[in-house]
Amino acid sequence: MKLALKGAILAFVCATFAVQAQEKVIRVGVLMPISGPGSYFGVMGKEGIDLALEQLKGGVNGYHLQVQYEDSACSPLQATNAVKRVLDQFRPHIVIGEECSDASLAIAPILEQAKVPQLNAGSVTMKLTESGYRYVFRIFPNAAQQSLPLAKVAYDRLGARTAVILYEKTNAGNDNADGFEKPFVAMGGKVLAKIDFGRDVNDFTAIATRIASLGRVDVLPTFALEGQQVRLAQALAQAKVVRGGGGNAVQMGSIWLPYGFDQKAGQAAEGYVRIVQFDPNEKRRIVQDFIRAFRAKYGADKVPTHINSHAYDTILLIAEAVRRGATDSESIRERFSGFKGVEVTTGRISFDPKGQNSDLSVVHFVETQKDLSWKGLDW
Amino acid sequence: MVALGLTLIYGVLNQINFAHADFVTVGAFTAFFTATRFATKVLGLPDTGAYLLSMFAALGAGALLGLAVNAAVFAPLRDRGDELRPLIATIGVSVLLENAQLALFGPIPYQFDSPFARETLRIGRIFFSAQSVLVVAVSAAAIAALYGFMRFTFLGKALRAVAQDRETAGLMGINPNLLIALTIVIASALAGMAGALLGPVLVLSPFAGASVIVKAFAIVIIGGFGNMQGTILAGILVGVIEAFTVQYLGSGLIDLVVFAMLLLMLVLRPTGLIAERKEENV
Amino acid sequence: MSARRIYFVVSILVLAALPWLIATPYWRGILVLCAMNVLLALSLNLVIGYTGQLNLGQSAFFGIGAYVSTILVKSYGWNFWLAAVAAVGAAGLLGLALAAFAVRLRGHYLAIASLGFAVITYQVLVNWENVTQGVRGIYGIMPPFSHPAALFYLVAGIAVLVYVLIDNLVRSPVGDSLRAIREDEVSAASLGINRALWKAFAFCVGAAIAGLAGCFYPGFVGTLVPDAFNIVESFTMMAMVIVGGMGTMIGPVLGAIVLTFLPELLRGFGELRLMIYGIALTLVVLFMPGGMVQAWMALRARLR
Numbered sequence: 018m019k020l021a022l023k024g025a026i027l028a029f030v031c032a033t034f035a036v037q038a039q040e041k042v043i044r045v046g047v048l049m050p051i052s053g054p055g056s057y058f059g060v061m062g063k064e065g066i067d068l069a070l071e072q073l074k075g076g077v078n079g080y081h082l083q084v085q086y087e088d089s090a091c092s093p094l095q096a097t098n099a100v101k102r103v104l105d106q107f108r109p110h111i112v113i114g115e116e117c118s119d120a121s122l123a124i125a126p127i128l129e130q131a132k133v134p135q136l137n138a139g140s141v142t143m144k145l146t147e148s149g150y151r152y153v154f155r156i157f158p159n160a161a162q163q164s165l166p167l168a169k170v171a172y173d174r175l176g177a178r179t180a181v182i183l184y185e186k187t188n189a190g191n192d193n194a195d196g197f198e199k200p201f202v203a204m205g206g207k208v209l210a211k212i213d214f215g216r217d218v219n220d221f222t223a224i225a226t227r228i229a230s231l232g233r234v235d236v237l238p239t240f241a242l243e244g245q246q247v248r249l250a251q252a253l254a255q256a257k258v259v260r261g262g263g264g265n266a267v268q269m270g271s272i273w274l275p276y277g278f279d280q281k282a283g284q285a286a287e288g289y290v291r292i293v294q295f296d297p298n299e300k301r302r303i304v305q306d307f308i309r310a311f312r313a314k315y316g317a318d319k320v321p322t323h324i325n326s327h328a329y330d331t332i333l334l335i336a337e338a339v340r341r342g343a344t345d346s347e348s349i350r351e352r353f354s355g356f357k358g359v360e361v362t363t364g365r366i367s368f369d370p371k372g373q374n375s376d377l378s379v380v381h382f383v384e385t386q387k388d389l390s391w392k393g394l395d396w
Numbered sequence: 397m398v399a400l401g402l403t404l405i406y407g408v409l410n411q412i413n414f415a416h417a418d419f420v421t422v423g424a425f426t427a428f429f430t431a432t433r434f435a436t437k438v439l440g441l442p443d444t445g446a447y448l449l450s451m452f453a454a455l456g457a458g459a460l461l462g463l464a465v466n467a468a469v470f471a472p473l474r475d476r477g478d479e480l481r482p483l484i485a486t487i488g489v490s491v492l493l494e495n496a497q498l499a500l501f502g503p504i505p506y507q508f509d510s511p512f513a514r515e516t517l518r519i520g521r522i523f524f525s526a527q528s529v530l531v532v533a534v535s536a537a538a539i540a541a542l543y544g545f546m547r548f549t550f551l552g553k554a555l556r557a558v559a560q561d562r563e564t565a566g567l568m569g570i571n572p573n574l575l576i577a578l579t580i581v582i583a584s585a586l587a588g589m590a591g592a593l594l595g596p597v598l599v600l601s602p603f604a605g606a607s608v609i610v611k612a613f614a615i616v617i618i619g620g621f622g623n624m625q626g627t628i629l630a631g632i633l634v635g636v637i638e639a640f641t642v643q644y645l646g647s648g649l650i651d652l653v654v655f656a657m658l659l660l661m662l663v664l665r666p667t668g669l670i671a672e673r674k675e676e677n678v
Numbered sequence: 679m680s681a682r683r684i685y686f687v688v689s690i691l692v693l694a695a696l697p698w699l700i701a702t703p704y705w706r707g708i709l710v711l712c713a714m715n716v717l718l719a720l721s722l723n724l725v726i727g728y729t730g731q732l733n734l735g736q737s738a739f740f741g742i743g744a745y746v747s748t749i750l751v752k753s754y755g756w757n758f759w760l761a762a763v764a765a766v767g768a769a770g771l772l773g774l775a776l777a778a779f780a781v782r783l784r785g786h787y788l789a790i791a792s793l794g795f796a797v798i799t800y801q802v803l804v805n806w807e808n809v810t811q812g813v814r815g816i817y818g819i820m821p822p823f824s825h826p827a828a829l830f831y832l833v834a835g836i837a838v839l840v841y842v843l844i845d846n847l848v849r850s851p852v853g854d855s856l857r858a859i860r861e862d863e864v865s866a867a868s869l870g871i872n873r874a875l876w877k878a879f880a881f882c883v884g885a886a887i888a889g890l891a892g893c894f895y896p897g898f899v900g901t902l903v904p905d906a907f908n909i910v911e912s913f914t915m916m917a918m919v920i921v922g923g924m925g926t927m928i929g930p931v932l933g934a935i936v937l938t939f940l941p942e943l944l945r946g947f948g949e950l951r952l953m954i955y956g957i958a959l960t961l962v963v964l965f966m967p968g969g970m971v972q973a974w975m976a977l978r979a980r981l982r
Contacts, residue, residue: 127900213646214648220597480920488957496953662779
């Protein structure tokens with residue numbers, strides 16, 4: 018009898034625990050641009066996050082990941098409103114976002130004050146991890162990590178001595194352009210011109226004509242989004258500046274360009290050398306599993322972009338922190354700080370004391386071939 | 397061409413349409429889907445034929461849109477005779493159209509290739525894509541057709557009469573409402589076709605139109621509101637100025653230079669490059 | 679008159695209670711934003727509603743106020759209040775510059791001139807990098823008061839003050855002159871009204887108030903980038919004035935409140951948010967051409 022009672026109590030206790038275990042959640046606020054031109058990022062980011070959540074439906078360490086999206090529209094004002102709202106109403110343990118540098122910088126002090134970690138996957142501006150924030154973590158290579166390898170490869174591997182830097186007039190474009198210019202000039206290269214343009218520019222004929230008049234240009238590091246890059250590459254090919262148009266110059270690009278750009282730009286993209294954050298040709302198992310799952314969910318003809326994959330990675334990293342025993346904001350922050358070589362689809366993640374991922378395995382060099390496929394370069 | 401549609405609406409209606417940019421985008425998307433999904437796959441047309449067909453589809457889509465917006469917004473507001481409210485209403489329409497397209501097509505830019513976009517013509521070091529030559533040629537044809545229509549047909553004369561004095565024209569047996577509707581439809585159809593022509597030149601996303609509209613306004617003003625010849629001249633002028641700005645000052649300064657010129661124009665010759673005889677500006 | 683007093687006292691009490699009724703940081707933030715928008719709508723209404731000048735460039739003055747005050751505080755170490763005075767002055771002067779166009783141009787010509795003016799101001803903010811930091815933006819800007827309720831009281835207090843001042847202004851002979859210009863410029867001139875002077879006056883005061891609103895924006899967001907003063911912002915301000923009721927005092931205030939809260943309340947709709955906003959804006963203009971104020975009066979008349 019006593020035994021039966023004990024058993025009943027034990028069973029009851031277990032059941033209560035089980036219920037509690039089921040109710041344990043890690044709340045993840047996601048700030049993405051869902052309206053306006055920035056929704057380019059938001060739509061793809063959401064695809065990646067939704068896929069990761071689906072795979073983690075069973076929970077991690079007894080915890081469920083619960084996500085709430087807010088539209089931060091790529092703008093500081095909208096992002097501050099959205100982050101305050103999500104903090105008030107959802108009380109997240111961690112916030113993912115934003116993609117745009119301006120918006121990421123605007124929410125950083127607010128999250129710092131609320132002691133909620135910010136996991137950033139898509140901003141390049143140096144300031145984000147150089148301002149002394151304790152709660153900022155970034156898996157995206159910052160401007161220096163993107164531009165320095167580009168400058169080195171341009172000078173050493175491609176033997177380039179002259180460059181024209183093309184960049185969109187934004188925080189990110191500026192930082193990337195500076196990040197290329199300084200080391201390239203220090204090595205002995207010469208920057209013939211720095212040409213910037215607003216995000217609303219469509220017609221690059223005038224710019225291409227000007228570059229054609231500058232004499233011999235070896236490399237054209239270009240920092241802009243996909244849509245403008247397509248037009249720019251085509252204009253440069255028409256001006257016979259780049260290899261794709263029969264010229265000599267090699268166009269170089271940063272992580273901003275997703276897989277699929279080459280098909281859109283067509284022959285103009287041939288010979289384009291760039292770094293990517295996510296290379297779907299990589300043989301690592303996690304990459305191939307991710308691509309398979311992505312196709313199963315979103316369509317057999319789709320190839321995930323780096324935006325899909327780095328958003329997917331943010332959820333994997335949070336799950337990893339939970340697996341290592343994180344239960345709230347503070348412990349997530351601590352687990353993140355201890356990350357060394359955590360494998361995700363973009364590469365391996367190790368956070369330095371500033372919160373920046375310091376593992377450059379996430380930077381992959383590729384060259385666009387004649388058939389517009391990528392050739393991975395082992396640089 | 398975008399500017400031409402605007403100037404037509406303004407000339408007859410005294411009305412600015414902020415949704416005009418989105419008509420261009422709708423036209424571009426219509427053309428894109430007609431050319432890539434319908435004409436080549438369903439009808440099995442060759443590329444050039446498909447593209448030409450898509451231009452007419454875009455024209456039709458623009459016209460339909462113009463009809464709808466006229467019926468829903470302009471017509472009900474016209475009789476109240478003030479200029480501000482329709483203007484705000486068109487802002488509302490513009491927000492609606494832009495976001496409806498965002499929901500339908502997504503924000504990721506499409507690659508719209510016309511058979512002309514990858515051909516290049518060269519004169520010395522200067523080069524044009526065949527597409528831009530096509531844009532100029534079709535625009536010129538449209539302008540000529542429009543000009544002929546306005547000058548020589550009864551409807552065109554009636555339109556000009558309405559533009560000059562709506563009430564008197566009404567007394568003379570012209571139905572101004574019908575004609576105004578016609579104007580909006582023509583202008584919107586032009587915008588739709590402009591979309592088809594510019595689709596392969598622009599970054600085709602739901603925000604494509606917004607990137608050309610402000611400049612179109614500048615061209616309209618520099619050319620003189622409602623003045624077609626002036627608009628054409630101003631379009632060429634702005635193009636040349638842009639090229640020189642990129643060459644000598646820096647590409648970031650284009651808007652600054654163009655709009656500084658706009659303000660200068662407004663002070664020196666508020667009626668535009670080719671002055672109209674009608675003295676309206678106090 | 680006493681009914682007006684009562685309304686006034688009640689609204690002051692409501693204002694005082696608001697930050698405590700909805701005390702979360704998010705809604706308090708929206709309240710501050712709302713007060714800022716009320717100021718902007720009031721400033722634009724003076725130009726459009728009372729003087730009849732089609733001005734699409736109000737975002738320029740808002741931006742000038744924000745940048746001048748922030749740069750003086752951050753780069754030159756000025757006191758915030760002194761910087762605010764300078765910023766208001768700068769915006770006012772720029773208003774005079776736009777007024778120079780307004781004296782010569784009318785209707786849509788002025789609309790586009792003011793639009794061009796706003797584009798140029800925006801481009802200067804983007805390109806004059808030595809001073810404005812361009813697109814890199816200015817970060818870590820502190821508000822004059824760090825407590826959100828205090829910031830709300832400050833901005834709302836100023837909005838009330840401006841409301842009372844404009845209210846008195848438009849009911850004075852000055853208001854008559856402005857309205858005369860709105861109704862018919864030629865007959866206004868024949869009545870001996872100096873059009874150029876009063877237009878300049880309206881533009882200058884309107885710009886100064888927008889500049890004043892601009893002083894509080896950077897501290898509130900903490901970040902200052904030129905994109906915040908895109909011409910689209912001018913359209914939003916215009917929409918506030920029209921939706922509320924142009925040429926009335928309370929209309930723009932209501933319009934600002936509705937158009938600040940509406941997009942936030944629609945956040946639950948995700949991607950449909952801006953579509954609904956666009957439809958709502960169009961419908962309001964179609965079915966309430968005189969704005970909310972006129973619709974309300976018509977409703978009251980029918981109920982009687």
